[in-house]
Amino acid sequence: MAVARKRLADYGLRSERLLWPAKGPGVFEREVEQLEERLMLTTLERAIAWAQTKSMWPDTFGLACCAIEMMSIVSSRYDIARFGMEAFRASPRQADLLIVSGRVVHKMAAPLRQIYDQMLEPKWVIAMGACASSGGMFNNYTTLQGVDKIVPVDIHVPGCPPRPEALMEGIVRLHEKVQAGVPPAYEIRGVAE
């Protein structure tokens, strides 16, 4: 007897690409299609995913201008404490989420990778801003063209710098991913070429 395969939308993962069938599948959909067999979450796993989402503590990894907008989501207008994330931990051992905010240069790449390695699993990475996602306006000898060259990234947030609301959208999408059962990026993909 064939079991009806559930789609991501049934798990509560909302994305406009799923609701826009005319657009072809992007990288995310193709890789998630391979995962959909793995997404049969038990109640316990769903509960754990809910708990992980509701208190995902970020690591203080503010580098440049995006860090100032990251600080402003901690402030009272764009309160991130409503997501349980106001506890920015300085020690990577205590953090779940690495928000790389700012341009990463070659000199800083080694400390970034070291911080990422020191974080305990499960861990997620948000590449905040154009510089972290792809090098931004700095296509030169010293800037890493995207932080996904050295760490696997879950969410890219565009903007230069992204508005605090844009970063919150990225965080909310990450929460949706986790609650839908999508594994963190280091299980699905490695680093970009």
Next chain:
Amino acid sequence: MSYAGVPGLVESREAHGETTLVVDPARLVEAAEHLRDELGFNFLSDVSSVDYLGWSDEPVAGSWGDSSGRDLNSPGSWGLARRPAPKPKRFAVNYHLLRLVSGAREAPRVRMQVWVDDAELVPSVVGVWPTADWHEREVFDMMGIRFSGHPNLVRILMDDDWEGHPLRKDYPIGGEPVRFSGEE
């Protein structure tokens, strides 16, 4: 303000309200001490280096000139293609000085300029203005100009084992070619 007494003075130029004193590199420290002690320029704002490799190679078509020469109604007033005048040597090191007096309502500035070629040494002025320490390290890191007498001439902005001097004109901008999604 008379700069005639500055030791090693080769040339003095005025442009855009700024005075540039071209000084012989061999007598740079003497000139620096004279400017600080006799003429009162006690504040070193900045040490900038410029690489003039390829300066007169390309003709610059239609340089607009100053605002009096840019006439809206006569299109030819911006002149024909010409090359800028060649420079004496490859590198120029500019020292921007300021006379800083507490409570003063004037800020006299002067630019001291030395010209060197690749692999020529420039005497360090750390003894005259201690702030030159990191500025000269940055000039060494970015342009490869060495300063003799500097107590700690190591790289400051790039990695310690970086090869090459990035701001030289023969150093490529680097980075990656931009891929467009229509290509694949």
Next chain:
Amino acid sequence: MAIAPERPRIYEGSRIPSPIPSVLLVPDELRKTDDILEVNFGPNHPSTHGVLRLVVELDGERVVGLRAVIGYLHTGFEKSMESKTWWKAIPYAPRMDYLSFQANELAFVMAVEKLLGIEVPPKAVWMRMLLCELNRVHSHLVWLGTSALELGAISPFWYTFRERDRILDLFEMVGGARMHTRYFQVGGLAEDIPSGFFGECRRFCEVMPGAVDQYEQLLDQNEIWLKRTKGVGLLSAEDAIALGQSGPVLRGSGVDWDLRKASPYLAYDQVEFDVPVKRNGDVWDRYKVHMDEMRESTRIVAQALEGMPGGAWIADDRKVVLPPREELHTSMESLIHHFKLVTEGFRVPEGEVYVAVESPRGEFGCYLCSDGGPRPWRVRFRAPSFVALEATATLMRDALIADMIAAVGSLDTVMGECDR
């Protein structure tokens, strides 16, 4: 008041370490005792402003060796700007000192205008001054919030960021973006001032002085704040000038020097404001200078609102500035100018200039060298944070490790402009 302990006040003579002015070296006899612990305050640290690395050698709690390592944010601004046209190079400038973005834009744009010999209309001049003063308030607010946070005072952070969001709303109104608005254009402003701006700005000016009083209420009587800032991080006037310091660091050490008064640019000679100067050269005095500067900047903004002239917001030189869009329908020359400016860009005559403005951190200078072509030949930015970090070793003579956070924080460094 007898709360603060007996700490030394400003010193005589010079305490710049020798032979290297920016490095505190451990004396040999101390190194032989084998008691020195070398600690790395790495680039990722909650209490250093941005990606600064300090290699500190400790004898117990006393700092006996100190070396600052920078370059963890060196993004190659100067080389990138050499490969872009004059117009396209402007967005690079605000991303250096990312707390007071328009001061950077101002220095670059003023340098280009000086080489071009272009005259900026009065409305643009006054609006630039207004926005630069708002940037000063913004920068000091973020400085206060984060410095207090580093010393353990968490509450001021929320209060300062409340006012900061109001300032960013004003920037969003004029420039479309909260930060890095790129509102300054060569010749004036990029667009006219929107109609709701003056009312909102006036409301902000009414609120701000009360807010500064609120921050002082939180901190000034606090015994921990007083103990951690009075007598810490001493820098004498003579050493400050020798080390090239400017801005609040210089004014906290007793030197009355502000480029807005000494060599006025924009319309600073037409507004009334005072320059706060304190005598003791410690962290407390620099903190007080920052607070008073916030009040003075609000005064300047209020005067600029009243005195804002009308008229054009950008110069009329069509070789450099885009013509207004209505003219494109009727005038052939305007169409050609528009086409040339958008595709090729304008050209700046051959020459070199150095323009310095008073950014919230001190003297921010732009040295520009042009070969007469469409792109800059050499752009060099003199960043006050770069120079401020050279003074770390002098500030930390005979100090404890806990004082280092207060002292380095009071230098108000932004690593984006330090490393460029």
